[in-house]
Amino acid sequence: MTDQTKPEKPVNPTVKAVLEYGPIVLFFAAYTLLKDRSFLVAGTEYSGFVAVTALFIPVLVVATLGMWKLTGHLSKMQIVTLGLVVVFGGMSIWFNDERFFKMKPTIIYLLFAGVLGFGLMRGQSYLESVLDSALPLEREGWMILTKRLALFFLALAIANEVIWRMMSTDAWVNFKTFGLPLGTIAFFMVQSGLFKRYGTSEEDADT
Known part of the structure; x- marks a missing residue:
């Protein structure tokens, strides 16, 4: 991919x-x-x-x-x-029927998790092919980040299902508007140690 x-x-x-x-x-x-x-x-x-x-x-x-x-x-x-x-x-x-639209994040995140997981089973990081120019990492770093992101997408899919099925529409809208973006920001902030350990300079990436 x-x-x-x-x-x-x-x-x-x-x-x-x-x-x-x-x-x-x-x-x-x-x-x-x-x-x-x-x-x-x-x-x-x-x-x-x-x-x-x-x-x-x-x-x-x-x-x-x-x-x-x-x-x-x-x-x-x-x-x-x-x-x-x-x-x-x-x-x-x-x-x-509003349920179809509420299911949409679940489908998106399961799809992304599945694609990343499929790449990992093939020994590849599809995430690297998309973000390499913006986020240079060593190959091991890309594999670790891809695995973590696949699990994160899976967790978001589960969270979306729980919230829209068991909570109010107001709660789901707040989750979609604020929870998902803030969760994504928090995820990448937590990866700062990985970025420092496996990050490469532009010179290294060009060699």
């Missing part, structure tokens, strides 16, 4: 942050405003959650296309995430 696409074009960090995190912030804001309302469309009543999902899908599509336009590149993770949002969000709207 190599990623032989051309390097990204430089982008203003603020613009990039808005495109990456803007859709989820808008989802949270819209849900907070509309969660207690219902909407009658063509004789069918939709909850505020489903209505917000219908708004979120085009916003994410526009943001992803904007990122591609500015950088000239989309990662496989971005493409897969967009596809699953469209599919599962569309199913929630079509069947008027």
